[in-house]
Amino acid sequence: MSPALDPRQRAWARFVTAHALLVERVEAALVEAELPSLDWYDLLWSLENAEHGRMRMADLADKTVVSRSNVTRLADRLETAGLVVRMSCPQDGRSTFCVITDKGRALRARMWTVYRKQIEGLFGRHVAAREAEELAAVFERIISRLRSKT
Amino acid sequence: MSPALDPRQRAWARFVTAHALLVERVEAALVEAELPSLDWYDLLWSLENAEHGRMRMADLADKTVVSRSNVTRLADRLETAGLVVRMSCPQDGRSTFCVITDKGRALRARMWTVYRKQIEGLFGRHVAAREAEELAAVFERIISRLRSKT
């Protein structure tokens, strides 16, 4: 929310509240389906996309935009749930790999069926293909700036 | 994050991570300036825009997209900080008004100078005016759907 006169500020305000509302709904749908939260999904998805289904903790934190300490705890919970395992990193004794298990892959896939339906119904439905391209482009611009700088 | 083939899914994924990165930066800037968090700002801003600078707790929760119990605690903290006061609602004995104080208005204004700078530098800078209009339109569509339905 912001004093919305400038179109950019208005866009920002809507961006923020749309995000809050959408995430709220998606989370509700996951609870409804007795599935874990989006945090778990993001972590699993990041791993599944990585080489050999594994990533170092710090990279995982960067990728999922979560604090280091938080990704540690998240991985703890996922590990006790059998969705990931930790392995020591041969190249660097300080690092530890987080590796997705088959069970982890299976759960992510199951979550995706719910997640996908929500995205389409709540978001995609209201965005034309052209607009989607444009949104993606704008956000990619912003993301790459934020990731590169400082 | 999602299996990004469909442009809409790609847009969604970028939308989510851009949001996370942007909010992270804005929060950092507020901490840097020794100011409270965005939650506080949103609540104060909602109040400042309301008639007589006041709102009932439930309306405030809806407006700021925060759970009821959470808005109670948030208001507690703001109240002890002298930024808002609670007043009983004459029309409905169950409701309580949350009213922004002069100190609250002053703080919000001060936060806005920092917040605004961040929005412009991190977001607005990368969005053309036309694009901003389009983003605002898309998100407004989504928001009104989400608020009206169910």
Next chain:
DNA sequence: CGGCGCTAGTTGCATTCGCAATCAAACAGC
């Protein structure tokens, strides 16, 4: 009027989060 249900708000409790401190391994300079 009296009881039943509904709504507004708060609170208890368990979970989660963020920050600072800690520990261990790597690395740089001498």
Next chain:
DNA sequence: GCTGTTTGATTGCGAATGCAACTAGCGCCG
């Protein structure tokens, strides 16, 4: 090779969150 510094990961602790239970006031219907 030894020491000081930096980096990766974890942990302790206080703060914040979500959910469910609880209290109190409104309003309806008999």
